[in-house]
Amino acid sequence: MKTSVFLGTVAAATLMAGAGMADTLADVKARGELNCGVNTGLVGFAAPDANGNWTGFDVDICKAVAAAVLGDASKVKYVPTTGQTRFTALSSGEVDLLARNSTWTFSRDTDLKLDFIGVNYYDGQGFMVRKDLGVTSAKELEGATVCIQTGTTTELNLADYFKANNMTYQPVNIDSNAEGEQQYMAGACDAYTTDASGLAATRAAFADPENHIILPEIISKEPLGPAVRHGDNNWGDIVRWTLYALIAAEEYGITSANIEELTSSSQNPEVQRLLGVTDDLGAMIGLDKEWAKRAIMASGNYGEIFAANIGEQTPIGLARGLNAQWTQGGLMYAMPFR
Template sequence: MRNLAFLATVGATALMAGGALAAEGDTLAQVKSRGVLNCGVNAGLVGFAAPDANGNWSGFDIAICKAVAAAVLGDATKVKYVPTTGQTRFTALSSGEVDVLARNSTWTFQRDTDLKLDFAGVNYYDGQGFMVRKDLGVTSAKELEGATICVQTGTSTELNLADWAKSNNVTYKAVNIDSNAEGEQQYTAGACDAYTTDASGLAATRAAFADPDNHIILPEIISKEPLGPVVRHGDNNWGDIVRWTLFALISAEEYGITSANLEEQSKSSTNPDVQRMLGTTDDYGKMLGLDKEWAKRAIAASGNYGEIFAANIGEQTPIGLARGLNALWTQGGLMYAMPFR
């Protein structure tokens, strides 16, 4: 009887362990079974993630969601966009409410380790800045002594502000906000003298103002903010899918593959990396649990990384961001994809 009891306990433990292991690696299966990718996004930040009047989402981060959906499900439209705030985004990911988070999230030590999250890569190198009204007469963040500053709670932005102020002997009064929309409302209503967040977010927020020319982004950048898509820790295959989808978009720009010449390049390119990536030779998709044209579909969804940048936040858009650090490594920037081989 004791042996039977022991075997039953071992069996139950094995089943529980097997279930845990299955749960850790089943995101791809769940997405395929569901037929839609649940993508956590910003609740509304023009240029990065925002719905139009008809509920159609677009933006720089939205393109990541579309690329992953195209790679996995064969259709870039099969995405459910789940709006999240700075306080709810990681809970939504950890709980399984979303499969991937594509929402201006900074890769930090604590988030990577303590929160048990995995950052699949960096799709925008940013830094925290400050925005003020021109008539405030301020030209440097160090002149904000005694100012009221709008800052999102539960973010690295809040911590960076405190660290910077302490290091520079600047006192301030924080006006806590929960979202960019609230920050924009409070700032325009005059509830705070300055608004601080990622510099790209400030540019996007300013672009939505009726009088953008009356607001300036101060020159100081007080932090490093490597932003990128996030997945749950423990599902390595799903992390690989999101990571290499991002790398495919970056590599496509480096190799001159665009939404316009994608079909031609897949047939005629003699570059071995391009052939492997687009599935012309070898079957790299099989290693991810996908078919051989997964990367080709990801690129077709919204174009290569450069096309996505230019269309949503580039210098010819109202947001007007230069590539800067986000230029390709071959052009003096930091955008560098791992090789397809």
């Protein structure tokens, strides 16, 4: 018994030592490029145009991290991942960061050994149907065929919801949002279920969005956020505080348009620390003084990123809701920069 305990201790120490040796920051700097795992294509969140240029709400997180670490928001290699391949791509080292509308859950955090560094979108699962189906509530979907992405929390939530409401359904399994859209439009399923934000993005891409409705029920909590590998705390800190920099910038009124002016004129101590005017917070995570300033300049503050990609003036048309600043009744709250 003593021998097995000793060997177990040695094995644990070896694993901890291996984890401690991880240095993603050094790898990214040496490579000169950030490998960022994104969706295979979800308009508003992450999608390439005809020339292969990626844009979107999650893409701007990748750009902010690249700007903070490499000094150039364009130094990103976007790696498309599906619901089934995304976590393997991260754990295997294929990507340095996963910014792909992924839900933070207990098992993903612990069993998959991922570290979710924050929430960039508070979401919930919903249902979309054709208007001519005549359904106005998810509780009217008894016996429906439902398109569902495998390897996702939505798959489990769907089963829970129908069981709790004593209803039956027939799943139509899909691997990506593009396939889900195709199957749904071809009539292979009565309803499509995924995060409500994803439904809004999908519907916006339809030629006839007015003929499709998102039902009122939200059946789950889906806190979406970027993730990194477990065991490299410094890299996790860099990505975490880059996200917080974007959120804090909105709170303090720092925008892509006025950031230079505020760098020289703001008397707010928090703003001065954030923009690298005073203190040297970057040194604590292996970066320079202006890392956060560059992150904000990449695509703007959190509010600017939201408005440009998925806000009410875009085809996606999402209201801020829970994703408003904490000062405006929402949940967006950056930890203090001090």
